[in-house]
Amino acid sequence: MGKLLSSLDSAIQQIEDGATIVVGGFGLSGIPENLIHALRDKGVKDLTVISNNCGVDDAGLGLLLENRQIKKMIASYVGENKLFEQQFLNGELEVELVPQGTLAERLRAGGAGIPAFYTATGVGTEVAEGKEHKEFDGRTYIMEKGLVGDFAFIKAWKSDPFGNLIYRKTARNFNPVVATAGKITIAEVEELVNIGELDPDEIHTPGVYVQKIFVGNHYQKRIEKLTTTNA
Numbered sequence: 001m002g003k004l005l006s007s008l009d010s011a012i013q014q015i016e017d018g019a020t021i022v023v024g025g026f027g028l029s030g031i032p033e034n035l036i037h038a039l040r041d042k043g044v045k046d047l048t049v050i051s052n053n054c055g056v057d058d059a060g061l062g063l064l065l066e067n068r069q070i071k072k073m074i075a076s077y078v079g080e081n082k083l084f085e086q087q088f089l090n091g092e093l094e095v096e097l098v099p100q101g102t103l104a105e106r107l108r109a110g111g112a113g114i115p116a117f118y119t120a121t122g123v124g125t126e127v128a129e130g131k132e133h134k135e136f137d138g139r140t141y142i143m144e145k146g147l148v149g150d151f152a153f154i155k156a157w158k159s160d161p162f163g164n165l166i167y168r169k170t171a172r173n174f175n176p177v178v179a180t181a182g183k184i185t186i187a188e189v190e191e192l193v194n195i196g197e198l199d200p201d202e203i204h205t206p207g208v209y210v211q212k213i214f215v216g217n218h219y220q221k222r223i224e225k226l227t228t229t230n231a
Helices: 008-012 033-042 062-066 082-089 100-112 175-180
Strands: 020-023 047-050 070-075 094-097 116-119 133-136 139-145 149-159 182-192 212-215
Touching (some): 033 182, 062 082, 100 116, 149 175, 175 182
Parallel strands (some): 020 047, 020 149, 070 094, 182 212
Antiparallel strands (some): 116 139
8 A cells, every 4th residue: 555656856866876767668669658758857877777778869768878878787688879879989878788689588587586597588699798608408508687676667547556567468568577677666657456356367457566656648659760651
C-alpha cells in the first residue's frame, strides 16, 4: 500500500548523481517516457544506464545523452544515435555492449539473486575478453554477471494500487525482467484500476517487485522508423 505517487518529482527525488538505472523498452516501444523526461529535467549526472538501446537522438534515453547525463551505457544495440557515436568516439561515454539474450539473462539473474552464470554466447569474440572461461562437456563457456540497478524504470499498460502490472503486446519486451532488477522499481503506467479488477492469470509482473507507481500521460507512441512503399 502507499505505492501510488502524485507527481514525477516525487517519483525521482531519491535519484542522485552516479546512480545506476535499469530502463525497460525496446527501441521506442514500451519506454517510460515521463520518467525519462523527469530525469532529464532533474539534471542528475554520471549515470550508468542499462537498457537494450539508448533511444534515438531526440527521444527516449537519447534525451539524457543531449544533457551529457550518461557516463556509462550497458546495452545491446546503439546504432540509432549519432550523438551516442560522437560521445563514444570522443571518449565522453563508456560503453559495454552485451548480446541481447545475454543482457536479458543478466537482468533476470540479477533480479533472482543469482550473481553470475555461464553462457557460450560471445566465446571467441571481444565479448569474452577479460571474462572467466570454463569448459562443460567439451564446450567452452564464459561467465557473465547478473545486473542490478539502484533504480528500475518500467512502463506498463495497467496497474492496481498494489503494483500488479499488465503490459500491452510488444511493449512488454524487456520490462518484466527490468522490473525485477531494480533495488527500487518505479512503474509508469497508462491506467490505474481498482484492486480486484485485474485477472490474476493476466498479470505479468507481481506487485512485490514494484515499489512506486506513477500514472503517466501525454504518450507520443511515435514510430521509430516509418517505411512506406508506393502503391
